[in-house]
Amino acid sequence: MFQGWNIEAILDYVAQLGCDGVEIAPYTLAYALDHLSAERRRAIRRAAERAGVEILGLHWLLVKPEGLSINHPDAAVRARTVECMRALIHLCADLGGRLLIHGSPGQRTVQDGWSAEESWRRARETFESCLPTIEQSGVTYCIEPLDHKQTNFVNTVGDAVRLVREIGHPGFQLMVDCRAAEAHGDSAVAALDAALASGHLRHVHVNDANGRGPGFGRVLFSPILQRLRASDYQGYISVEVFQFDPDPRTIAARSVGYLRGILEALPFQARVG
Numbered sequence: 001m002f003q004g005w006n007i008e009a010i011l012d013y014v015a016q017l018g019c020d021g022v023e024i025a026p027y028t029l030a031y032a033l034d035h036l037s038a039e040r041r042r043a044i045r046r047a048a049e050r051a052g053v054e055i056l057g058l059h060w061l062l063v064k065p066e067g068l069s070i071n072h073p074d075a076a077v078r079a080r081t082v083e084c085m086r087a088l089i090h091l092c093a094d095l096g097g098r099l100l101i102h103g104s105p106g107q108r109t110v111q112d113g114w115s116a117e118e119s120w121r122r123a124r125e126t127f128e129s130c131l132p133t134i135e136q137s138g139v140t141y142c143i144e145p146l147d148h149k150q151t152n153f154v155n156t157v158g159d160a161v162r163l164v165r166e167i168g169h170p171g172f173q174l175m176v177d178c179r180a181a182e183a184h185g186d187s188a189v190a191a192l193d194a195a196l197a198s199g200h201l202r203h204v205h206v207n208d209a210n211g212r213g214p215g216f217g218r219v220l221f222s223p224i225l226q227r228l229r230a231s232d233y234q235g236y237i238s239v240e241v242f243q244f245d246p247d248p249r250t251i252a253a254r255s256v257g258y259l260r261g262i263l264e265a266l267p268f269q270a271r272v273g
Helices: 007-017 038-051 075-094 116-129 131-137 157-167 178-184 188-198 222-230 248-264
Strands: 021-024 054-058 099-102 140-143 172-177 201-205 236-238
Touching: 007 021, 007 038, 007 248, 021 236, 038 054, 038 075, 054 075, 075 099, 075 116, 075 131, 099 201, 116 131, 116 157, 140 157, 140 201, 157 172, 157 188, 172 178, 172 188, 178 188, 178 201, 188 201, 188 222, 222 248
Parallel strands: 021 054, 054 099, 099 140, 140 172, 172 201, 201 236
Antiparallel strands: none
């Protein structure tokens, strides 16, 4: 959303808005992670600490470099993907983050001619290959259900719960994206109910079905936040948008103001990212 801004300016601005944390797309920091030095990582972490903003984690994980896939039949492609995922886990920990949100629809879609069953097995093995790094880094890796318009792999909370339980590791959990839930035909509240009932929900994206921020469309977020309050949800609610107009300042300020207005009316202290 803040294209053209350096990360220090973003941290300072969202701190002024009253955000508790930020969620970073790693490709906005560097095309390749080996271009992001240890010194630069420390500098970003110090900038967040100075601003009083937590770097809660990373999303849009596998956009760069190109050619990655968690379930590709070619073992060499999957090996490069695992290498990138491990590097992202280390980056998240280096920045002080605790969550990685695995959306990346293009890098998980089952292509024509691939076996759905084998693609599922290959994806599970890819995630399992990262478990030692997840455990070592002390982060939580969350699979994100996405609607059919984006991908054909892990479309529902039920799909995500199945994957989480097959992997069976506390560092591999799930999150809910309100836009994706609404686009899939469910309500965001219903998706949250299923995720909360599973016991595996660790993160929530609050965005409208139109790809804009909360308060910019038809989705009512009062019932969503009320449901999270009732469940004693302790994680972040994070604004992720796909429509970048009118401008990042307006999008962020209106989204955060809208959410804060709802939260102030509820006996529930959520953290806004």
